[in-house]
Amino acid sequence: MTTSQPPLQTPVEHLDVLIVGAGISGIGAGRYLTTELPAKSFAILEARGASGGTWDLFRYPGIRSDSDLSTFGYEFKPWRDRQSIADAPKILAYLRETATENGLDERIRYHHRVLAVSWSSADARWTVDVERTDTGERLRLTAGWVFCAGGYYRYDEGFTPVFEGRDRFRGEIVHPQFWPEELDLTGKRVVVVGSGATAVTIVPAIAGTAAHVTMLQRTPTYVLPVPREDPIAARLRRWFGDERAHALVRRKNIAQQRAIYRFAQKHPKAARKAIRWVNTKQLPAGFDVDTHFNPPYDPWDQRLCAVPNGDLFRAIREGQADVVTDRITTFDETGIQLASGGHLDADVIVTATGLSVQAFGGVAITVDGEPVTLSDTVAYKGMMLSGVPNLAFAIGYTNSSWTLKIGLLCEHFVRLLRHMDERGLDTARPVLADPGMPTRPFLDFAAGYIQRAVAQLPRQGDRMPWLTSMDYSDDVKLLRADSVVDPELRLTSSRDRLPRPAAAVGA
Numbered sequence: 405m406t407t408s409q410p411p412l413q414t415p416v417e418h419l420d421v422l423i424v425g426a427g428i429s430g431i432g433a434g435r436y437l438t439t440e441l442p443a444k445s446f447a448i449l450e451a452r453g454a455s456g457g458t459w460d461l462f463r464y465p466g467i468r469s470d471s472d473l474s475t476f477g478y479e480f481k482p483w484r485d486r487q488s489i490a491d492a493p494k495i496l497a498y499l500r501e502t503a504t505e506n507g508l509d510e511r512i513r514y515h516h517r518v519l520a521v522s523w524s525s526a527d528a529r530w531t532v533d534v535e536r537t538d539t540g541e542r543l544r545l546t547a548g549w550v551f552c553a554g555g556y557y558r559y560d561e562g563f564t565p566v567f568e569g570r571d572r573f574r575g576e577i578v579h580p581q582f583w584p585e586e587l588d589l590t591g592k593r594v595v596v597v598g599s600g601a602t603a604v605t606i607v608p609a610i611a612g613t614a615a616h617v618t619m620l621q622r623t624p625t626y627v628l629p630v631p632r633e634d635p636i637a638a639r640l641r642r643w644f645g646d647e648r649a650h651a652l653v654r655r656k657n658i659a660q661q662r663a664i665y666r667f668a669q670k671h672p673k674a675a676r677k678a679i680r681w682v683n684t685k686q687l688p689a690g691f692d693v694d695t696h697f698n699p700p701y702d703p704w705d706q707r708l709c710a711v712p713n714g715d716l717f718r719a720i721r722e723g724q725a726d727v728v729t730d731r732i733t734t735f736d737e738t739g740i741q742l743a744s745g746g747h748l749d750a751d752v753i754v755t756a757t758g759l760s761v762q763a764f765g766g767v768a769i770t771v772d773g774e775p776v777t778l779s780d781t782v783a784y785k786g787m788m789l790s791g792v793p794n795l796a797f798a799i800g801y802t803n804s805s806w807t808l809k810i811g812l813l814c815e816h817f818v819r820l821l822r823h824m825d826e827r828g829l830d831t832a833r834p835v836l837a838d839p840g841m842p843t844r845p846f847l848d849f850a851a852g853y854i855q856r857a858v859a860q861l862p863r864q865g866d867r868m869p870w871l872t873s874m875d876y877s878d879d880v881k882l883l884r885a886d887s888v889v890d891p892e893l894r895l896t897s898s899r900d901r902l903p904r905p906a907a908a909v910g911a
Contacts, residue, residue: 419445421821422532422547424765426450426512427457429798429810430553431499432478435506436814441821448508448553451517451537451765455503457555459496464580466609467492470601470710472630474637474653475661475805478502482650484641488634489712515539520768521550523793528830528898530794548830551817552767552797556847556861557759564755569734569741575751580606581759587752589614595740595748597732598756599625601709606756608715611724618748619727620740624699625706626679629686629714658876661804665704672702679703686717696727704803763861764797781862783846784834784893785882786872787813789862793833802847803874812876816883823888829895834869837892841865846872869893 421437423430426448437446454460459467469476473483473490481502485494503509515538522531530547564579578587580602594614596603599621607619636656640649668675676698683697699706711717719725731743739750769776771792781789786809787796796817800806820832843863864872869890873879889895 421446425554449516471805554765592751603756611719632712668703812883
C-alpha cells in the first residue's frame with residue numbers, strides 16, 4: 405500500500421533570493437542583503453522551529469565555541485561579552501540579537517524544509533518545493549537565486565559506528581546531538597567514546613557531577629589549552645570602546661590563527677614538540693602523554709581541539725576523569741570490553757563519534773530537467789557549482805573560524821547581484837574553461853566525518869577560481885578586493901540569451 409503525498413500548490417510567490425537555513429550563515433546572508441541590497445525580496449526558510457542552527461540544536465553539557473568570538477562572530481557586529489571562548493547560550497543570544505537588529509525575524513519562515521530546487525534557463529529562476537515540517541503541507545515558490553546556508557552536516561542524524569553488543573548494555577547510550585534534557589549523571593560512571601571537540605567539551609563539563617568520566621579514544625587528538633577570556637580584548641575595549649576594539653582584536657586573532665596554522669604546516673615536528681610540551685605541563689607527573697595526546701598525524705592535518713582554561717587537563721589532574729586509548733571489542737551488560745583485555749564499567753555511554761555530512765541539506769538539484777550530482781561538479785570560488793546557475797552556498801573554514809569565510813562569501817554574493825542588476829543580467833553560470841583540469845576533494849581535510857562523505861561532495865580544481873582557499877588573506881583578495889567579473893563565470897540575460905560584455909575591474 406502506498407501513501408500519496410499532499411498535492412503541491414501552484415507557485416504563489418516569487419523571491420529575488422531564497423536563503424536556506426537560519427543559522428549563523430543564513431542570518432549573516434540575510435543581514436548583508438538587507439543592508440546592501442534593500443530592494444531585494446528574500447526569505448529565510450528554516451526546517452526547524454527555531455533560529456540559531458547548531459547553537460540551538462545541540463544541548464549537550466558544556467557546548468561552546470572552539471574559536472574565539474572576535475573571529476567567529478560577525479565582522480559587522482562586535483562581540484561584547486567577556487568570554488572569548490563562549491558558551492552556546494551566549495552565542496545563540498548574539499545570533500538572535502543580530503537577526504532582530506537587522507529586521508530578519510519577520511523574514512524567517514520556520515518549519516519550512518526545502519526538498520528540491522529546479523532551474524529553468526528560459527525563465528531564469530528556480531522552482532522550489534517546500535514541505536511544512538509541522539503540518540506536512542507541500543508548497544512551491546520561485547526564486548531568482550538560492551543561497552544554501554545550512555552547513556554540511558545532517559541535523560536529524562549523527563554518526564555512530566556499529567558497536568558489537570550494543571543491545572546488551574543495560575545502561576543508557578546517548579549521542580551528543582540528541583542529548584536528553586532529563587538525563588541525570590549524578591553519581592554515575594560515564595564513558596565518552598570519542599576524542600574530538602565534542603568529547604573534550606563533554607568530559608570536563610560532566611566531571612564534577614558524575615562519579616567518574618572516562619574518555620575512550622581509538623586515536624588521540626591534539627588538544628591545547630586556551631584562555632576563556634582574552635585579557636588583551638578586555639583592555640582594548642576599555643581604551644577604545646566596543647567597535648574599535650572589536651576590529652583590533654579580530655585583526656590580532658586572525659593573524660594569530662594564521663601564524664599558528666602556517667607554522668604547523670611548515671614545521672610539523674616542531675609544532676608537535678611544542679604541543680607535547682604544553683600537554684606535559686598541564687597533566688599529572690608521570691602521565692603517559694605519548695599514548696593519549698600524541699596523534700599519529702601532524703598538527704592541523706585535522707582540526708586542533710581547544711579547551712578553555714585547560715578544563716580537560718584539570719579534570720584529569722583532579723582525578724575526576726581519565727583517558728583510555730584502546731579499541732572496542734564489544735559492549736556488554738555492564739560496559740565496554742577493550743581489545744587490550746581491559747573492561748570499562750559504565751552506567752552511561754556517550755557516543756561522541758561525530759557528524760553525518762550532508763551537503764546542501766540533502767536538497768535535490770535539477771538544472772533544465774537534468775539532475776545535478778554534486779560529485780560531478782567543481783566549486784567556483786568556494787561558493788558556486790560548475791554548470792549550476794544562480795545557486796550559492798556557504799561553507800566556512802576548517803582551519804580557522806567558520807564565520808571568517810562566510811562574511812567574505814556574503815560580501816562577494818551581494819556585489820555580484822548588484823553588478824548583474826546594474827547591467828540587466830539575470831543568470832550567472834560558472835563554466836570550466838578547461839574541462840580536463842585536475843580536481844581533488846572540495847574539503848581537503850583528514851577528519852573522519854569528512855572522509856566518510858568526501859566522494860559525495862563537490863570537487864575543487866588546482867587553480868583559481870576553482871581552487872577552494874582556506875586562507876583568509878587570500879580570500880580577502882579574491883572575494884573582497886577582486887572584481888566579481890571572471891572569464892569562467894558566464895553572466896547573461898534570459899531576455900536575449902547572449903553574453904554581455906564584462907564590466908571594468910572594480911565591479
